[in-house]
Each structure stands twice: as C-alpha cells, then as structure tokens.
Amino acid sequence: DGGITQSPKYLFRKEGQNVTLSCEQNLNHDAMYWYRQDPGQGLRLIYYSQIVNDFQKGDIAEGYSVSREKKESFPLTVTSAQKNPTAFYLCASSGGKSGNTIYFGEGSWLTVV
Amino acid sequence: ILNVEQSPQSLHVQEGDSTNFTCSFPSSNFYALHWYRWETAKSPEALFVMTLNGDEKKKGRISATLNTKEGYSYLYIKGSQPEDSATYLCALFDSWGKLQFGAGTQVVVTP
Numbered sequence: 001d002g003g004i005t006q007s008p009k010y011l012f013r014k015e016g017q018n019v020t021l022s023c024e025q026n027l028n029h030d031a032m033y034w035y036r037q038d039p040g041q042g043l044r045l046i047y048y049s050q051i052v053n054d055f056q057k058g059d060i061a062e063g064y065s066v067s068r069e070k071k072e073s074f075p076l077t078v079t080s081a082q083k084n085p086t087a088f089y090l091c092a093s094s095g096g097k098s099g100n101t102i103y104f105g106e107g108s109w110l111t112v113v
Numbered sequence: 114i115l116n117v118e119q120s121p122q123s124l125h126v127q128e129g130d131s132t133n134f135t136c137s138f139p140s141s142n143f144y145a146l147h148w149y150r151w152e153t154a155k156s157p158e159a160l161f162v163m164t165l166n167g168d169e170k171k172k173g174r175i176s177a178t179l180n181t182k183e184g185y186s187y188l189y190i191k192g193s194q195p196e197d198s199a200t201y202l203c204a205l206f207d208s209w210g211k212l213q214f215g216a217g218t219q220v221v222v223t224p
Contacts, residue, residue: 033212042119042216043202050210058211090157094212102147102204102212104156 003027006091006105013085013112021076021108023091029103032074033092036060043090049074078110085112117205119215126193126222133189134218136203140184145206148177148188151217152199160188160201193222 004025013019023032031050035043045058049068063082068074074093078085091105117138126132138146145164149157161170166181174191190197200217207213 031210035214043214045211045213048211056209056211059213092212101159101162102149102157103159106156 004091004093004103004105006089006108008108009106010109011111013110015112016080017112018080019078019085019110021078021089021091021110023074023076023105025072025074025093025103027093027103028071029093029095030071031094032068033094033102034058034064034066034074034076035090035092037088037090046076046089085110117203117213117215119201119203119218121218122216123219123221126190126197126220128193128195128222128224130193131189131191132193132220133187134201134220136186136188136215138184138186138203138205140181142207142209143181143184143205144208146179146181146186147204147206147212148186149202149204150199151202157202188218190220193220195222195224198222 007022033048034046037043044060046064047066049055052071055066055068065077089108092102094100094102119136147162148160150160151157161177163179168179170177176189179186198221200219202214202217204212204214
C-alpha cells in the first residue's frame with residue numbers, strides 16, 4: 001500500500017547528540033514537509049521540499065537540517081544546536097500543488113534526556 | 114510567518130447537537146485552504162481542500178465554507194456524534210508552497 005513511513009516511532013537520546021529521523025514515501029509525491037508539535041500547540045513547519053535536491057526553511061529551522069537526495073526520502077536531523085528538541089515530529093507529503101491533499105506519517109516521538 | 118488562527122481552542126458538544134468553528138488567515142498570498150481531522154494516536158486525515166472564494170464542501174455530517182476575501186473558513190458538524198471527537202486543523206497553502214497550520218480546535222462530544 002502507498003503511504004508515508006516514519007521511523008523510529010520512539011527515540012531517546014542524550015543531550016548533545018545529533019539524531020536523524022527517517023521519512024520515506026512511496027506515493028510519488030514531489031513535496032515533503034517536516035513539522036514539530038509541542039504539548040498544547042499546533043504543528044509548526046521546520047523544513048519543506050518541493051522537489052528533489054531543493055528545500056526551504058520553515059518557521060523554526062534553527063537547530064535542524066534536512067536533505068532531499070531522492071524523491072521518496074526526506075530525513076530530518078535534529079542537531080545538538082536545537083535547544084529544546086524533545087517533541088513530536090510529523091512528516092508529510094503531497095503532489096506539490098496547492099489543491100493536493102497532504103498525507104501524513106504516524107510521527108516520531110523524540111525525547112532528549 | 115503566516116498567521117493562521119483557529120477558534121475556539123476547544124469545545125464540548127452534547128451528542129446530537131450541531132457546532133461550528135473558525136479558521137482565519139491573511140487573505141493575501143492565498144492559494145488553498147485545507148481542513149484535517151486528527152484523532153489521538155492516528156495520523157491527520159484530510160477532510161477538505163478548498164481553493165475558490167465561496168467554496169462549500171460537504172462530507173457526511175461535516176461541511177465547510179470559504180471566504181477568501183475576508184480570510185476565514187467555517188467548519189460545521191451537524192448532529193455531533195462521539196466519533197466526531199478529534200482535533201480539527203486548518204492549514205493555509207501559500208504562494209511559496211508553504212503549508213501553515215493553525216493550532217487546531219479540539220472537539221469533545223459527550224453522550
């Protein structure tokens with residue numbers, strides 16, 4: 001079945017370590033997105049990519065990095081520069097046009113101790 | 114940063130009652146407005162994608178309207194049922210390809 005796969009679902013890391021969250025889609029979508037959710041808050045855009053080998057910063061890109069070397073993959077690295085990395089991370093993809101529905105992964109919970 | 118606002122933040126509805134809530138957004142740079150339903154422990158699920166001023170969409174007991182000139186969209190739930198309990202998110206797709214979400218309206222339907 002087509003869809004978006006995020007891994008791992010739960011991740012614990014020590015402070016100061018970089019961690020990479022995986023997001024893979026087999027929907028042949030051009031656009032991919034990473035969002036972060038904190039308790040009691042909405043989804044905030046970290047990075048997005050509209051095409052392979054190109055990506056743009058969202059509203060809270062500091063302390064994060066991404067790559068888009070393949071159409072189906074958009075990994076997110078949470079670096080040690082991210083001051084409050086503990087959060088729920090959600091990956092999404094779409095056909096790229098504004099009228100296309102967005103499809104979401106199941107999310108990754110990151111806890112930094 | 115786009116300012117997509119949803120109100121109220123949460124609401125409690127008796128089973129069988131109808132309800133509605135609002136998504137407001139800047140009317141410039143509008144390309145499309147999306148509505149999603151997000152249940153706990155699941156991925157957000159698409160409800161509607163609306164692009165034209167005056168658009169009205171319906172899916173079962175849920176419907177939505179769009180006013181791009183004044184920058185708002187309403188989501189209506191008719192005859193609420195417990196299974197309608199979820200957080201309802203709206204998101205604005207802008208001219209740069211960004212999809213910005215509001216904070217959501219949490220709906221709790223009590224029997």
